Amino acid sequence: MLNLRDLNRATLARQHLLSRHQGDAADIVHRLTGLQAQEARPPYLGIWTRLEGFERDDLHTALHARTLVRATMWRATLHLVTAADFAAFRPVVEPVLAAAARRFDGVDFGAVVAAADRLLAAGPMTFNELRPRLLEEFPGAYDRALGYAVRMLTPLVMEPTGDRWSFPREPAFGLPGITLASAGVEALIERYLAAFGPATPADVQTWSGLGGLRKVMAGMDLDRLTGAGGKELFDLPGAPRPGGDVPAPVRFLPDFDTLVLGHADRTRVLADEHKGLVATKNLRVRAVYLVDGFAAGTWQIKRSGKRAKLLLSPFGPVALDPLEEEGLRLLAFAEPDATALSIEVTGAA
Numbered sequence: 001m002l003n004l005r006d007l008n009r010a011t012l013a014r015q016h017l018l019s020r021h022q023g024d025a026a027d028i029v030h031r032l033t034g035l036q037a038q039e040a041r042p043p044y045l046g047i048w049t050r051l052e053g054f055e056r057d058d059l060h061t062a063l064h065a066r067t068l069v070r071a072t073m074w075r076a077t078l079h080l081v082t083a084a085d086f087a088a089f090r091p092v093v094e095p096v097l098a099a100a101a102r103r104f105d106g107v108d109f110g111a112v113v114a115a116a117d118r119l120l121a122a123g124p125m126t127f128n129e130l131r132p133r134l135l136e137e138f139p140g141a142y143d144r145a146l147g148y149a150v151r152m153l154t155p156l157v158m159e160p161t162g163d164r165w166s167f168p169r170e171p172a173f174g175l176p177g178i179t180l181a182s183a184g185v186e187a188l189i190e191r192y193l194a195a196f197g198p199a200t201p202a203d204v205q206t207w208s209g210l211g212g213l214r215k216v217m218a219g220m221d222l223d224r225l226t227g228a229g230g231k232e233l234f235d236l237p238g239a240p241r242p243g244g245d246v247p248a249p250v251r252f253l254p255d256f257d258t259l260v261l262g263h264a265d266r267t268r269v270l271a272d273e274h275k276g277l278v279a280t281k282n283l284r285v286r287a288v289y290l291v292d293g294f295a296a297g298t299w300q301i302k303r304s305g306k307r308a309k310l311l312l313s314p315f316g317p318v319a320l321d322p323l324e325e326e327g328l329r330l331l332a333f334a335e336p337d338a339t340a341l342s343i344e345v346t347g348a349a
Contacts, residue, residue, distance in 0.1 A: 015050065017049070020050060025054065025059045029080055033089075033195050036079055049254075069081060075096070076096055087178050126173070155178075186216060200231065222237070223236070250323055252330045253287060
């Protein structure tokens with residue numbers, strides 16, 4: 001029987017949030033099976049909080065070398081993944097992406113994808129550049145539907161630049177130059193459990209967008225565990241489950257962090273009563289900080305000239321001292337040219 005703290009510590013161990021991993025940026029992204037990358041900055045901070053000695057140039061270099069790519073993957077959203085995982089798992093999530101594309105009626109998907117492949121063969125384009133070109137071939141169509149169909153159905157990667165977080169506000173997308181070869185859904189489930197387990201089939205579905213996973217998992221060689229309330233959990237044999245009494249250090253997770261979004265039941269990290277303070281009505285997922293392994297509040301950085309301030313919005317009473325050292329390290333990484341760093345508690349989130 002795993003209680004809530006046992007489940008919390010097992011997941012934090014796999015997320016490298018109990019102790020930072022010794023390795024490089026590509027290694028940690030592989031171990032996490034990707035990081036949510038709706039925006040350019042969060043993956044940098046998500047790696048920083050999990051990887052010992054991480055430097056900004058490490059990720060920038062890996063992106064330009066195409067060791068890592070930013071592409072549409074899990075849940076039909078942008079993720080930072082290894083090139084190898086893009087090749088192995090982009091075909092696995094094709095049903096999810098195809099279903100997302102069908103939100104628009106009256107689109108000849110095959111023809112649109114063929115046109116996009118032909119146009120992008122000449123070089124990367126932003127979607128503001130690509131949509132007018134598509135309209136020339138599909139006059140009268142809804143340009144946003146054409147662009148969305150391409151985004152979902154054509155394997156594309158975002159082109160890195162020299163920008164601070166490696167991508168501009170309006171990025172270009174290009175053909176990946178990577179041969180796709182499906183590793184299969186069982187391999188994906190194993191990778192998920194290695195990064196997020198123990199978990200239910202509903203957890204894997206929430207993270208990946210894929211359905212029908214209970215039958216697949218029931219046929220795999222997995223440990224069967226019992227969680228709170230008698231819930232059946234699946235896990236990899238021999239995966240780390242250190243126990244709920246293991247200390248968990250303060251950690252700062254960025255907006256849209258993969259851990260916060262990785263389960264149907266998020267209570268292993270985020271209490272139900274705090275969900276509305278983290279996931280907003282306009283679909284943002286706020287940055288949170290962990291105290292004793294659980295989300296204890298949200299945070300943001302405010303910059304004024306050469307001054308950078310970390311604003312904390314706790315869910316309840318907070319002692320600033322335990323947060324100060326890690327918070328100032330976060331500020332120094334995120335705002336390296338700031339000459340004055342400070343932390344302020346702004347009240348309840």
